[in-house]
Amino acid sequence: MAAIVALLFVAVIFSVSSLGNALSSNYYDQTCPQAESAITNAVKKGMMNDRTVPAALLRMHFHDCFIRGCDGSVLLKSVGKNKAEKDGPPNISLHAFYVIDNAKKAIEALCPGVVSCADILALAARDAVTLSGGPTWDVPKGRKDGRISKASETRQLPAPTFNISQLQQSFSQRGLSMEDLVALSGGHTLGFSHCSSFQNRIHNFNTTQDVDPSMHPSFAASLKNVCPAHNKVKNAGATMDPSSTTFDNTYYKLLLQEKSLFSSDQALLSTPNTKGLVSKFASSQEAFTKAFVKSMIKMSSLTGGQEVRLDCRVVR
Numbered sequence: 553m554a555a556i557v558a559l560l561f562v563a564v565i566f567s568v569s570s571l572g573n574a575l576s577s578n579y580y581d582q583t584c585p586q587a588e589s590a591i592t593n594a595v596k597k598g599m600m601n602d603r604t605v606p607a608a609l610l611r612m613h614f615h616d617c618f619i620r621g622c623d624g625s626v627l628l629k630s631v632g633k634n635k636a637e638k639d640g641p642p643n644i645s646l647h648a649f650y651v652i653d654n655a656k657k658a659i660e661a662l663c664p665g666v667v668s669c670a671d672i673l674a675l676a677a678r679d680a681v682t683l684s685g686g687p688t689w690d691v692p693k694g695r696k697d698g699r700i701s702k703a704s705e706t707r708q709l710p711a712p713t714f715n716i717s718q719l720q721q722s723f724s725q726r727g728l729s730m731e732d733l734v735a736l737s738g739g740h741t742l743g744f745s746h747c748s749s750f751q752n753r754i755h756n757f758n759t760t761q762d763v764d765p766s767m768h769p770s771f772a773a774s775l776k777n778v779c780p781a782h783n784k785v786k787n788a789g790a791t792m793d794p795s796s797t798t799f800d801n802t803y804y805k806l807l808l809q810e811k812s813l814f815s816s817d818q819a820l821l822s823t824p825n826t827k828g829l830v831s832k833f834a835s836s837q838e839a840f841t842k843a844f845v846k847s848m849i850k851m852s853s854l855t856g857g858q859e860v861r862l863d864c865r866v867v868r
């Protein structure tokens with residue numbers, strides 16, 4: 553009897569905790585009121601030395617949330633035989649981990665063991681957008697850090713070669729809609745891509761076409777110029793848009809001109825619904841930022857962790 557009661561008790565606890573952590577805007581108001589300004593300072597400092605820091609932080613947060621929820625798993629380092637996410641295949645775009653480390657160090661000095669690495673990353677991604685000229689918003693907090701990070705799970709990230717149905721599947725598995733997909737793809741207003749991520753569109757597209765015919769010819773020619781078929785330059789690539797350090801709606805304007813880098817960007821034009829949203833965001837910066845904020849809050853509320861790490865690179 554006692555065993556059954558104990559089992560029931562465990563089952564109830566398990567089902568409650570599997571609902572995830574309840575997030576709230578004022579989560580650290582009593583326990584660490586200075587946390588947010590410490591993070592903003594670390595992001596500002598990082599940006600002063602390196603203009604690519606905001607793009608890195610935004611991409612890092614997306615990557616974190618899409619694997620095991622936003623639980624800081626992207627920040628963990630490999631241990632022994634376990635290769636972590638950050639050492640998995642699509643990791644060329646991941647950098648600027650030191651900004652999160654600096655924020656964590658500052659926060660640990662203020663309020664030890666209280667603020668999760670997952671929350672620090674979510675807040676740093678928001679600051680990255682705001683400090684690049686984009687909108688600001690209240691980030692719900694209270695995420696916990698996860699203890700598992702596997703390189704093999706980076707396969708769960710959507711690939712730049714995905715078509716619209718593959719993108720839809722990837723997003724809907726995480727409770728995200730087609731509107732979330734179009735709005736969050738606007739993150740591609742910031743940053744840089746390596747040749748390998750759009751190689752499929754500019755060389756040997758298929759057996760009859762060398763270049764993706766849905767890519768603007770002069771744009772394709774300029775990309776082929778920086779990314780020849782047998783590219784030897786390690787960090788060759790292209791900026792996401794010419795204003796790649798400014799958070800604006802240029803991405804959608806270029807997309808309508810068929811000047812986007814990835815098949816997954818171009819794919820947003822392939823259904824009337826998603827194409828309509830692209831047109832709406834291209835013609836209204838306000839409509840874009842409103843939708844982006846709503847979708848960021850949704851994506852960053854996918855929680856999954858259990859603890860608060862002391863060092864963002866290692867489990868407790």
Ligand code: HEM
Pocket residue numbers: 604606607608610611614644645646647710711712713714719733736737738739740742743744745746747748749814816
């Ligand atoms: C829709 C599915 C998505 C796909 C297939 C995708 C794919 C990619 C790829 C292939 C790169 C370039 C990696 C490289 O070659 O260096 C990249 C960069 C980037 N992505 Fe996405 N992405 C997606 C969604 C998102 C979302 C939701 C966000 C954030 C809201 C985001 C933000 C970024 C940023 C900021 C960069 C630039 C990173 C840097 O410059 O360091 N992406 N993405």
Ligand SMILES: *[C@@H]1O[C@H](CO)[C@@H](O)[C@H](O)[C@H]1NC(C)=O
Pocket residue numbers: 638639640643644646647
């Ligand atoms: C990406 O993975 C490789 C191979 O595991 C590793 O050597 C490299 O340091 C990783 N890059 C980042 C930015 O973590």
Ligand SMILES: *[C@@H]1O[C@H](CO)[C@@H](O)[C@H](O)[C@H]1NC(C)=O
Pocket residue numbers: 715716717718
């Ligand atoms: C997308 O790609 C998948 C896998 O290659 C394929 O089965 C599917 O038919 C494609 N969908 C569209 C709309 O092209």
Ligand SMILES: *[C@@H]1O[C@H](CO)[C@@H](O)[C@H](O)[C@H]1NC(C)=O
Pocket residue numbers: 758759760761765
């Ligand atoms: C190559 O791609 C073009 C454009 O998407 C398409 O019209 C054509 O049918 C494709 N050819 C083959 C052999 O798949």
